Structures are given as structure tokens and as C-alpha cells.
Amino acid sequence: MTMLLLLVPLSVLLLGAAIAAFVWAVRGGQFDDLETPALAPLAEDAPKPRDPHAG
Amino acid sequence: MQPAILAEHAWAVPGGMEMVVLSGGMRCAACAWLVDQALARERGVLDVTASAVTGRIRLRWDPCVVELSTLLQRLAALGFAPTLATGMARERLRRREWRRDVLRLGLAGLGAMQAMMFAEALYLDTAAQMPLATRDFLRWITLLVSTPVVFVAGWPFLAGLARGLRERSANMDVLVGASILIAYFASVVETVRGGPHVWFDAAVMFVFLLLTARQLEQWARRRATMRADTLARLRPVFAQREVADGTTQRIAAAQIRVGDVLRVEAGETVPADGVLLDTDAALDEALLSGEALPVAHPCGDLIAAGSICRDRPLRLRVERIGADTRLAQLVRLVEQAQTQRPRLARFADRVARHFVAASLIAALLVFAAWSWLQPARAFETMLAVLVISCPCALSLALPAALAAATDALARRGVLVVRADALETLAAVDTLLLDKTGTLTDATLALDSVQTFADLTREEALAVAAALQGEGSHPLALAFRRGAAFPAPAPARTCTATRRHVRAGLGVEGCIDGCEFRLGRADFAAARDDDGAIWLGDGTVALARFSIKQQLRKDAVDVVAALRRLGVALEISTGDGAEAAAAVAQTLRIARWRARQTPEDKLARAQTLQREGRVVAMLGDGINDAPVLAGASVSFAFADGAALTHRAADFVLTCSALSRIAQSIAIARRMRRIVRQNLAWAVAYNAFALPFAALGWIAPWLAALGMALSSLLVVLNAVRLAGRAS
Numbered sequence: 001m002t003m004l005l006l007l008v009p010l011s012v013l014l015l016g017a018a019i020a021a022f023v024w025a026v027r028g029g030q031f032d033d034l035e036t037p038a039l040a041p042l043a044e045d046a047p048k049p050r051d052p053h054a055g
Numbered sequence: 056m057q058p059a060i061l062a063e064h065a066w067a068v069p070g071g072m073e074m075v076v077l078s079g080g081m082r083c084a085a086c087a088w089l090v091d092q093a094l095a096r097e098r099g100v101l102d103v104t105a106s107a108v109t110g111r112i113r114l115r116w117d118p119c120v121v122e123l124s125t126l127l128q129r130l131a132a133l134g135f136a137p138t139l140a141t142g143m144a145r146e147r148l149r150r151r152e153w154r155r156d157v158l159r160l161g162l163a164g165l166g167a168m169q170a171m172m173f174a175e176a177l178y179l180d181t182a183a184q185m186p187l188a189t190r191d192f193l194r195w196i197t198l199l200v201s202t203p204v205v206f207v208a209g210w211p212f213l214a215g216l217a218r219g220l221r222e223r224s225a226n227m228d229v230l231v232g233a234s235i236l237i238a239y240f241a242s243v244v245e246t247v248r249g250g251p252h253v254w255f256d257a258a259v260m261f262v263f264l265l266l267t268a269r270q271l272e273q274w275a276r277r278r279a280t281m282r283a284d285t286l287a288r289l290r291p292v293f294a295q296r297e298v299a300d301g302t303t304q305r306i307a308a309a310q311i312r313v314g315d316v317l318r319v320e321a322g323e324t325v326p327a328d329g330v331l332l333d334t335d336a337a338l339d340e341a342l343l344s345g346e347a348l349p350v351a352h353p354c355g356d357l358i359a360a361g362s363i364c365r366d367r368p369l370r371l372r373v374e375r376i377g378a379d380t381r382l383a384q385l386v387r388l389v390e391q392a393q394t395q396r397p398r399l400a401r402f403a404d405r406v407a408r409h410f411v412a413a414s415l416i417a418a419l420l421v422f423a424a425w426s427w428l429q430p431a432r433a434f435e436t437m438l439a440v441l442v443i444s445c446p447c448a449l450s451l452a453l454p455a456a457l458a459a460a461t462d463a464l465a466r467r468g469v470l471v472v473r474a475d476a477l478e479t480l481a482a483v484d485t486l487l488l489d490k491t492g493t494l495t496d497a498t499l500a501l502d503s504v505q506t507f508a509d510l511t512r513e514e515a516l517a518v519a520a521a522l523q524g525e526g527s528h529p530l531a532l533a534f535r536r537g538a539a540f541p542a543p544a545p546a547r548t549c550t551a552t553r554r555h556v557r558a559g560l561g562v563e564g565c566i567d568g569c570e571f572r573l574g575r576a577d578f579a580a581a582r583d584d585d586g587a588i589w590l591g592d593g594t595v596a597l598a599r600f601s602i603k604q605q606l607r608k609d610a611v612d613v614v615a616a617l618r619r620l621g622v623a624l625e626i627s628t629g630d631g632a633e634a635a636a637a638v639a640q641t642l643r644i645a646r647w648r649a650r651q652t653p654e655d656k657l658a659r660a661q662t663l664q665r666e667g668r669v670v671a672m673l674g675d676g677i678n679d680a681p682v683l684a685g686a687s688v689s690f691a692f693a694d695g696a697a698l699t700h701r702a703a704d705f706v707l708t709c710s711a712l713s714r715i716a717q718s719i720a721i722a723r724r725m726r727r728i729v730r731q732n733l734a735w736a737v738a739y740n741a742f743a744l745p746f747a748a749l750g751w752i753a754p755w756l757a758a759l760g761m762a763l764s765s766l767l768v769v770l771n772a773v774r775l776a777g778r779a780s
Contacts, residue, residue, distance in 0.1 A: 004189060008173075008196055015169050015200065022161045031157045032113075032150065033104060 066147070071101050071117040076127070076137040093133055097126060112137070138324065149277075160270055163208035166200055167263035173197040174256035174755070187249070194246045194253055201255040205239050209262040211269070227450050230411045234441045235261055238754060241434060251431075254438060257754035264762025265447060271769045272451055275458040275776060294326040295319070297370070315373045319364045327360050328380045329371035336369040338362040403453050403733070407446045410740070414444035421748045432750055439747040443757040444740060447765040452732030455772035460725035462776040468708040469690075469718050476704030479688045480722035483671045485623045485663055486715065487656070487686065501533055502601040515598035519590055521550055522564045522573045533602060561588075571597075585633065601633075606641060609713050614642045616716040620723070622671075625663075627656045657682045673707070673715065690715060724775055732768045739764045 025031065065074035087105040090112055094103040099120030104113045112135075116126060127137045173193050180190070206213070212235060215228020238258040245253050295303040297316040308326045311317065316332070319325055325338070335353050352358055358371060360380040418441045425433035461471050471477060506515050520534040554564040561574010572579040573590050580591035590598040617624060626647035628635050635649040648659065656672075663670045664687060672686035683689035683703045691703035707714055743760060746752050752760070 004192070008193070011169070012196060012200065015165060019162060019165055022165065023158060026154050026157050026161065029104070032153065 065123075068115060071099075071115055071119075072123075073113065073115040074123075076112050076114065076130070089133060090130065090135060093129060094126060097121060097129060100126065153277075156270055156273070159208045159210070160266055163204050163259070163263040163266050166204035166208065167259040170197050170200045170204065170259045171256050173200070174253075177253070191246070191249060194242075194255075197253065197255045198243060198246055201239065201242075201259050204259045204262055205235060208266060209235055212262070212265070227407055227411060227445065227447060230414060230441065230445045231261070231265060231447065233415075234258075234438065234445065237441065238438055241438070252435060254435075254754045257438065257442065257758040260755060261442060261758040261762055264759070265765055268447065268451055268762065268765035268769045271766075271773060272455040272458060275455060275462055275773055311373055311376050313373050313376060316370060317373060318368060318370050320368045321364055323364055325358055325360050325362050325364060325371070327373045328375040329358060329373045331356050331358050332370040332372055334367075334369065336364065336367070338364060403449055407450045410444075410446040410449065414441065414446075417444060417744070417748070425750065435754060436747070436750045438754045439750075439752050439757040440744065442754060443743045443747040443752060443761050445761055446736065446740060447761065448736035448739060448768045449733070451765055452736050452768050452772075453729055455769045456725050456729045456732060456775065459728075459772045459775035460721055463721050464705075464718055466776075467714055467717055467721075469714050470706040470708065471704075472706055473704045476688050477722050477725060479669065480671070480704070480719060481726035482669045483622060483688055483719055483722075485625060485668045485670045486617060487660055487663070487670055487672045488624060488626045488628070505599040507596050507598065510597050515590055515600075518566055518571055519573055519588075519598070519600065521566055522554065522562050522571055522590075534600075563593075584631065587633065606638065607712070610642060613712045613716055614644070616713070617719075620716065620719055622716075622719060623668075625659075627651050627659050657685045660686045671715070671719075690718075721775070728772055728775055732771055735771075736764070736768060 065072045067073075090105040091103050094100055094112075094114065099117045100114070101117060102113075102115040105111075112130070114126065116123065130137045173196055177185075177190065177193055177197075209232075212228050212232045215226065216232025216236070219226045219229035219232075235258050238254040238261070242253040242255045242258070244250070294306055294308050294311055295318045296306050296311070297318060298304050303318050311327050317326065317329065331352055331354055333354060335351060336358070337351050338358055350362075357374065360375075418437050421440045422433050422437040425436050457477060460477055464471055501516075504512050504515060506512055510518075516534065523534050550566070552565045554562060561572060561578050563570065563572045565571070570592055571590065572593050574588065576582040576584045576587065576589045576596075579589040579593065580596035581594050582589070582596065588600045588602060589596055590600070614624060624642075624644045624646075626635055626639055626644055626649075628647070628649055628651060632649040635647050638644075639647040648655070651659070660670050660672060660682065669687045671688045671690065672683055673690040673692070683691060688705070689703045690705045690707050692707050705718065739760075743752070743757075747757055
């Protein structure tokens with residue numbers, strides 16, 4: 001049972017990391033348009049990868 | 056010029072500037088992809104996002120490397136003329152709200168899953184073998200995880216509770232907020248003093264599932280608005296103003312003033328409402344009305360912002376700018392409709408309010424009864440009753456379906472101006488067509504030519520063509536084509552002088568010194584009107600032209616579709632008897648009336664209503680406004696007069712009749728879904744409440760059931776929008 005003392009806080013930390021990643025993604029506009037990207041694979045050419053610094 | 060645009064429409068972001076432009080030409084994913092692709096290749100562009108659904112392009116660029124005008128020109132060269140979205144502040148606000156909602160939902164989802172995992176561990180300890188220390192440890196961790204879910208993600212409910220208490224009205228949020236807070240704080244107390252039960256799981260589950268249902272409903276509504284105002288918020292970026300010395304000057308659209316004379320090149324968008332100067336012009340109003348053919352406007356006509364100049368450059372004197380343009384008025388009307396709560400929704404709200412009050416009382420009664428019988432379970436049972444009796448599904452049943460229907464209609468180019476009308480539209484059983492033009496094509500063709508006196512067929516056509524002039528009125532085109540086509544040698548062309556158009560009668564003019572009149576029989580040849588067009592000098596007939604209207608390709612299908620929906624068709628038109636009869640016969644419409652004034656049409660609509668029928672009408676002129684207001688449900692065309700829009704319930708942005716059949720079908724589907732939803736919501740509450748009161752339902756189960764029921768109702772409604780083609 002002492003293992004729980006380590007594992008449970010660890011899971012909480014992971015949860016915190018997941019939430020932080022989600023917040024980052026939303027702030028970066030990844031959820032702003034939920035429809036157009038779904039259609040992108042239908043185009044012939046893959047669009048040019050975005051500039052990673054654009055945020 | 057540039058600084059003016061930048062100041063009004065762009066804002067600074069790290070590394071550069073950002074702005075949103077609209078493009079009406081972007082209609083599919085391929086267009087959006089093309090825009091993305093082309094602009095992302097430009098040097099200095101940091102980020103481009105084009106959305107095909109909303110017609111918006113978000114552009115982020117570095118002003119030190121590339122000028123905005125270069126990018127906009129690139130966009131225009133691709134065929135997507137950029138236009139500025141007005142109300143940038145609102146645009147940003149909208150995006151901020153969207154992000155906040157997504158964040159809340161994500162936080163609620165992640166947090167609730169985790170909290171429920173810990174709760175599960177506690178539940179599985181049925182034999183109470185878990186050491187107290189471990190149990191308390193898990194409880195404290197659950198408390199830690201649930202706190203942000205309840206207070207950050209659940210904030211909308213808590214704010215609603217506070218509002219309800221402040222205004223002393225029992226709204227639904229009072230029940231939801233109270234249930235969440237009671238469950239949460241009771242659990243905190245139990246955690247601290249080591250009591251037998253905690254209910255964190257019920258609290259977080261309630262927040263998460265209910266938030267999902269509510270967000271889905273809100274997003275459906277937002278999408279409906281976005282679509283409508285993209286359509287109408289088109290405005291070009293630049294305009295060319297004429298200055299005193301006759302040259303032109305490029306200015307930003309925001310700098311246009313009333314009275315300016317603007318020049319619009321072929322292919323450009325008209326930036327403001329204004330009077331056409333110098334010449335006639337053909338304007339493409341596809342963005343405004345969806346009408347594919349250019350519309351002819353004679354010199355002196357008022358042309359609308361948002362239409363595109365075809366063929367040759369035109370000049371106009373600005374009459375209305377910005378928020379006064381017809382475009383802007385239409386948008387305001389639609390926005391107004393979207394803020395209204397329709398009758399049925401208000402009714403559901405009222406029912407829900409009584410229901411909330413009743414639930415609060417029921418919960419207290421249950422608590423009292425259980426405290427007397429079995430005090431240990433009193434609190435838990437009360438909580439279950441409180442949660443399960445929340446009429447969320449009832450309150451969501453209607454708005455969700457309405458929003459989904461509005462969205463589905465907007466996708467097909469039908470804007471809802473009065474929210475109540477959707478309900479009536481579902482009940483429509485008679486469609487009164489007020490003109491044959493909606494069933495026939497815009498192009499006319501000469502059917503037969505009869506000549507009298509010593510005039511030849513060619514001469515008669517040449518004279519008629521000259522009288523009709525150069526305009527692109529369908530009738531003038533028909534004569535020009537007729538004059539050019541059958542003659543083996545080029546027909547003699549003549550020119551008319553002193554041309555004068557007599558509204559409703561015809562045209563008169565002077566050719567080679569002779570007076571001619573062309574138009575209705577009583578005007579041109581002093582005979583009884585027979586629906587044909589006569590050439591004469593006012594007393595003696597020279598020729599008779601019969602004009603054939605071609606049925607639209609889809610007319611037969613549309614009439615069949617309407618019949619399948621059980622909608623009876625009736626023609627009540629201002630056109631001549633011959634034209635109306637021909638159309639009615641081809642489409643097998645039994646009831647038709649020709650040469651009807653607006654008063655006649657209104658009287659007819661009222662007679663039908665007295666017979667118990669629900670009448671839909673469509674019209675486009677100012678004089679149609681009273682008729683539209685008199686009908687049970689009315690459609691107006693977007694290119695019609697603003698007054699007509701105010702009287703109408705729906706505005707059609709394209710003049711295809713098939714939209715009406717589709718609208719009726721959508722409205723009926725909406726009515727069916729609303730009924731299903733209401734039935735489900737009422738049945739669920741009535742069924743679950745006794746079980747909860749008897750103590751057979753644990754709070755977590757109540758929260759699950761309640762929220763799933765809300766989710767079901769919303770998903771059922773969203774189905775309506777999803778089925779769009």
C-alpha cells in the first residue's frame with residue numbers, strides 16, 4: 001500500500017502535465033477550427049508544414 | 056492608406072501583426088487549402104489559417120519583411136478577393152470565448168475522469184477493508200482534483216446560481232449550481248471529519264456532462280451566426296475615389312464618405328451603397344443573393360455594397376456607408392433574430408422555472424421524511440433527488456433543436472429573421488407563389504412574331520430592339536437575339552431617339568421621325584391586353600410578339616417535392632393571364648390567378664387562412680411588404696427592399712425555389728425532434744424522481760442519468776445540422 005503514496009501523486013502530476021499541454025494547445029489556436037483540417041487529407045498535396053515558431 | 060487599415064483591423068502579436076479577412080469566394084476545403092498553401096509560401100508570413108466553413112482567413116505576418124498589400128494582392132490573384140470583417144473587436148471576443156469554452160470543457164473532462172478513478176477505488180472497497188489512512192489519503196487527492204473542476208470548469212453554473220439568487224428567480228442554474236456546491240462541500244466536510252461517504256464523483260460528473268451538453272448547444276448556435284454574418288459582412292479593402300481634377304485616388308474603405316464619387320473597375324466589389332452614374336451596368340450580386348446571372352441596373356439605380364461590377368468600369372455616388380448599407384441592415388436583422396428567444400423556448404423556460412421550485416420543495420420533503428425514518432441516508436437521498444430532478448433536458452430540448460435548424464437553413468442560404476417562424480413553417484400546407492418569375496428562368500425567348508400592315512418580320516424586330524435599347528433587361532435581350540438570329544443578312548439596325556420608359560406599360564420612342572410604342576396592347580395599339588407585347592403607334596397595331604418564359608430546370612422537381620410534403624401550390628401573380636396559365640398548366644397547378652394587385656394577394660392569403668390553412672408566401676418588392684406580413688410565414692429575397700426583409704420571416708439569399716421545399720422539410724424535422732426531446736425530458740424526470748425519492752438511486756448514478764439525458768437531447772438536435780449535404 002505504501003506504493004500508492006508514490007503512484008497516486010505521480011498520477012496527479014501527470015494529470016497536471018496533461019492539462020498544461022491542453023492549455024498550451026488551445027492558446028496556440030489548435031482548436032480554433034475543428035472542421036477544415038478534417039478535410040485536408042482529401043487534398044492532393046499535403047500542405048507545407050507550418051513554421052513552428054508561429055505559435 | 057495602409058496605416059488606416061492596420062489601425063482599424065489588425066492587432067499586434069509576438070513577431071508581427073495579425074488580422075482576419077473574409078473571402079466570399081472560399082466555399083470548399085480545397086479553396087481553404089489553396090489559400091493556406093499559397094500564402095504560407097510568401098516570405099514574412101508567420102501563419103495562415105483559412106476556414107472554409109466560416110469563410111475567414113486569419114493572417115499573421117511580419118510587417119518588416121512583407122507588406123500587407125502584397126499578401127492581399129496575392130490573395131486577390133488567386134481569385135479570393137479579400138474583404139474586411141467589420142467589428143474586429145467582436146471577432147476577437149468571439150475567439151477568446153471559444154478558447155475559454157474549450158479550455159473549460161477540457162479541464163472538466165480530464166479532471167472528472169481522474170476524480171472518478173479515485174472515487175471508483177473507494178467504491179470498490181465494499182467490505183471496508185481499506186485502511187482508514189489510505190481511504191483518507193484517496194479522499195484528499197480526490198478533493199484536490201475536483202476543486203478546479205467545480206470552481207473553474209463549473210463556473211458558468213455557479214455564476215448562474217449567484218444570478219438566480221440575486222434576482223430571486225428559480226432558474227435552472229440554481230438547481231444545478233446548488234447540487235454541485237452541496238455535493239462538493241458536504242464531501243469536504245466528510246473528508247475532514249472522516250465520515251462514511253463522499254460525493255466528489257457526483258459533483259464532477261455533473262459538471263462535465265452538463266457542460267458538454269450546454270457547449271454543444273451553444274456551438275450549434277454560434278455556427279449559425281457565423282455563417283450568416285460572413286455572408287453579409289463582405290466589404291472590399293480599397294476604393295477608388297475621384298478627386299476634383301478627374302483623377303482617382305486609392306483610399307481605404309473606412310475613409311469613404313457619403314457624396315464621394317467612386318470608380319469601380321470591372322471585377323471589383325462595390326464598397327458602399329450608391330447611385331449609378333453615367334451608364335447602365337450589369338452587377339454580379341451572387342455574394343448577396345446567390346443569383347448566378349448578372350443583374351442589370353439602369354443609370355440612376357441604387358446599387359448595393361457587396362455586389363461585383365461586371366464587364367466595364369462604373370462610377371457611383373455614395374449614398375450610404377458602413378452600418379447604413381442594405382448589407383449591414385440585413386445582418387442586423389438576422390442578429391436580432393438570433394438574440395430573440397422564441398415563444399416555445401420561453402414556454403419551456405417557464406415550465407422549467409416552476410419545475411425547479413417544485414424540485415427544491417420535493418428535495419426538502421424527501422430530506423425531512425428520511426431524517427425521520429433513517430437519518431443516515433437522508434442527505435444522500437436528498438442530493439440524488441436534487442440532481443435527478445434538474446430539468447436540464449427540458450431547457451435544452453428546444454434551443455438546441457432551433458440552433459441546429461437555423462444552422463442547417465443558413466447552410467442552404469436561408470436566413471431566419473424571426474425565430475418563432477420556424478415553428479409555423481413546419482405547419483405550412485399552402486404556398487402562395489406571388490410571381491411566375493420564381494418558377495421560370497430569367498431569360499426570355501421570342502415565341503412568335505405576327506406582323507400587320509406592311510411591316511416585315513425583320514423590320515418589326517429591328518424597331519422593337521431599338522426601342523428596348525442597349526439595356527440588359529431580359530426583354531431587351533430577347534429582342535436583340537431575335538433581331539440578330541433569323542435574318543440571313545445583318546438586319547437593318549435603327550436607333551431610337553427620345554426613348555421614354557412608361558412604368559408598367561412599355562416604352563415609346565421615335566425612329567426615323569415616326570413615333571412608336573412597344574408594350575401592353577392597350578398602351579401600344581389601343582386593344583385589350585392579352586399578355587403579349589405589341590408594337591404600334593398608340594392606335595394602330597403593327598406587330599405582335601409573344602414571349603415565352605422558360606421553366607427553370609428544377610421547377611418540376613421542386614413542385615413535386617412540395618407536393619410530397621403535402622404543400623398545396625397556388626399562383627397569385629401580377630403577371631398576365633397567358634403567362635400564368637402556361638406555367639400553371641405545365642406544372643399542373645390547378646389554382647392560379649393573374650393580374651393580381653398586392654391587395655388582392657393579401658386578401659387571398661387571408662381567405663386561405665380563414666379556411667384554416669397555414670399560408671407561406673414569397674415576395675421581393677416594397678409593395679409586397681404588407682402581403683408578407685399578412686401571410687402565416689413569409690420568405691423575402693435578399694436582393695429585395697430592406698422593408699420587405701423586416702416584414703418577412705425568412706430571407707432567401709438565392710432565388711431558388713427548391714430552398715423553400717428544403718426549408719419546410721427542415722422545419723418539420725425540427726418539429727419532430729423538438730417533440731421527441733420534450734417527451735423524453737418530461738418522461739425522464741417523471742420516471743426518475745420517485746426512484747430517487749425512495750433512495751434507490753445513488754447520487755453519482757443520478758448525476759450520470761441526468762447529464763446523459765441532457766446530452767442525448769442535444770445530440771438528437773445536432774443530428775439536424777449534421778445531415779446537411
